[in-house]
Amino acid sequence: MEHSLRIALYQPDIAGNTGTILRTAACLGLAVDIIEPAGFDLSDRNLRRAGMDYLELAALARHVDFATFNAWREAQNRRLILLTTRAAEPYTQFEFRPDDVILFGRESAGVPDALHDRADARLIIPMVAGRSLNLAVSAAMVAGEALRQMG
């Protein structure tokens, strides 16, 4: 089943993570937005290795920068839901909507403060140890919860 729910990646650094997310999104029927610049290009060996032939099935949109992405998102009246370790609200307590865009930060630095403040909601995956989860793991967890809520 195709969903309108989208996963957005802010300037991803690691090709293998994006490949894994594109594969997961293709399997679950989610679209992916990449907010450029990324730390690799789409021909990257590690992206292709992680995404395999699922890359051809992935609904991928690339945006040259955050402003372009955000104008497109606002025109569609979609909420921007940010996943960040700086949030207080657990993602499992949030009510997702089918047309939400769920945004994840870059592996090296998350998202800038200005973008953090512009999100409609900021959510955390609570952890008992460590500073953060792997980007692709956190995207899979949150996509799973959002889809679970939508039945």
Ligand SMILES: C[S@@+](CC[C@H](N)C(=O)[O-])C[C@H]1O[C@@H](n2cnc3c(N)ncnc32)[C@H](O)[C@@H]1O
């Ligand atoms: C490797 S983490 C980024 C770590 C980065 N050094 C930072 O301080 O934000 C990559 C992205 O995964 C998501 N993420 C990872 N662990 C998370 C958590 N426990 N709660 C919410 N988001 C998380 C966030 O979107 C984060 O920007």
